[in-house]
Amino acid sequence: MLFKKTVSTLLLSAACVSIAQAEVKIGVITSSSGPLALVGLPQKNSIALLPAKAGDQDVTYIALDDASDPTASVKALKKLISEDNVDAIIGPSGSPNAMGVIQFAAEAGVPLLAPVGTASVVLPMSNDKKWVFKTTQNDELIAKALFQSMGKKGVKTLGFIGTADPYGENWAKVVATLAAEHNIKLVATERFQRQDTSVTGQSLKVLSLRPDAVLIAAPGSAAVMPQTTLYDQGYRGQIYQSHGAALPDFLKLGGKKVEGTILAASLMLVLDEIPDSNPSKKVASAYVAAYEKLNGSKPATFGANTYDAALLLEKAIPIAAARAKPGTPEFRSALRDALEQSHELAGTQGVFNMTPEDHSGFDERGRELIQVKNGTWSPIKPE
The missing domain is CATH 3.40.50.2300 (Response regulator)
Structure with a gap:
């Protein structure tokens, strides 16, 4: 009887550990070829820098190239959801591409972190767009x-x-x-x-x-x-x-x-001119250094938008994992809720404060006024 109880206890403990350490799969769709490649390539080149752990969870990234084609973006998203069973998706790179996949991400209940320019992916807020979080300034x-x-x-x-x-x-x-x-x-x-x-x-x-x-x-x-x-x-x-x-x-x-x-x-364009007191400078500096070491060149800010998406997920995943097991609809719903509650999270581009009404979350700390001088970026000092 004691043996059976011990075995049952061990099995239960193993099951708990298995749930706690379950793998989280994140899809990443980039336009690393085609007309949007200047945007998509730094995003693709940033994937190797994204955090491999979030709390106790291992995180795996599954990357696909949509070749800048909005139709291919939809196909890639559907594949990631139906075949790879991802818990969230970062991408696509282009605004038209992102607008075209929102409906399908919402229908599947999979959070979409869109590193695109247009505010239309999150505004006006709707039942579909509540599944979308934008990692660029509105x-x-x-x-x-x-x-x-x-x-x-x-x-x-x-x-x-x-x-x-x-x-x-x-x-x-x-x-x-x-x-x-x-x-x-x-x-x-x-x-x-x-x-x-x-x-x-x-x-x-x-x-x-x-x-x-x-x-x-x-x-x-x-x-x-x-x-x-x-x-x-x-x-x-x-x-x-x-x-x-x-x-x-x-x-x-x-x-x-x-x-x-x-x-x-982004402050990344004039990083050396930004005071150390800026909460994003340390994060941005670390990202730029790691990207340059890996790729031999400095990143465009578009790559940082993908990196920031992963930082948001890194913070939200442990919160969601406390409520449900990764790979389930319940976990994805909890992940969406946790992303929406992101507070004072410093990214490379600024500080995120998400709310149900604001799924971009940037304030004035997320922008710098800049002028091109002598072929380089120069900050415009406040008068």
């Missing part, structure tokens, strides 16, 4: 800093050129609202496709209206062509860019034609 937070700069510079008229996709569409809405609030006349709103090889027509329309400044909203390499085209056509007004331009290749591809550009973006 458009409005970035745009407010740009319009504050415009006010100081006395900008009265503004032209806008943005991509014809969810990223550009949401920026167009935000710009129209803020322009009205700041008594700035929006004289032109032009759109283009990311894969376009020319924006001559759009830029000529903007140029003909002689705005004091032009704001370009496009992610990755797509941010370069509208600005270089305007420069070639003789425009010398102030150019503003969204955080979609925050990558080294913007400087390399644009050269002297992007000199003087103002954007609001």
